[in-house]
Amino acid sequence: MKADNSRECAKLYTRGLSLRDVGKELNISKTTVRNYLIKAGVELSPKDPTPKEVSRWRTRKTKTPPPFGYCYFQGRLVENPIEYDVLLKIHRQWKQGRDANEITHYLNAKKLKPRKAKEWHNKAVKKILARFETKKIVIKGDKL
Structure with missing residues (x-):
């Protein structure tokens, strides 16, 4: 079952879903999804800030x-x-x-x-x- 979850996580993640979205789809935690992807050898994408986050950083007191x-x-x-x-x-x-x-x-x-x-x-x-x-x-x- 874990091998199936690992393959399913990798498939969903490579389609562009986030860790959280993959976890919701498979009813497992985000951390578990991350661990499955690391074990499967899938390279995790870096978390880039959104333009909204960047603009908030620049104007925030x-x-x-x-x-x-x-x-x-x-x-x-x-x-x-x-x-x-x-x-x-x-x-x-x-x-x-x-x-x-x-x-x-x-x-x-x-x-x-x-x-x-x-x-x-x-x-x-x-x-x-x-x-x-x-x-x-x-x-x-x-x-x-």
Whole structure:
């Protein structure tokens, strides 16, 4: 009986049915169908994402907060109108050759606020500068 199921699974699967559909047809589990196909030497097709799944991945808001200077708007990453000016100031200071300590002191002296903290810290500025250096953010002039 198992040999018959194995042949029947292979026949249905090669006709284009999914593992789940083959299992429903033969009243066996999807995992059992998969095991029969592997034992029969049938090459399983890779699961490619559907265009709908891919579009959902591109527009979905993630749990990760957006980088400083940006926010999510209608599922897209866009410039944050409040933070982007500060990001441009950091970029100008960096282009002038100032290091993270000097930029931190500059931002705190100007009383420019970071996203959550009370004042700017060296580590936060270093992360932003690292994004500039690795070209994850490229600002030409004062625009992206």
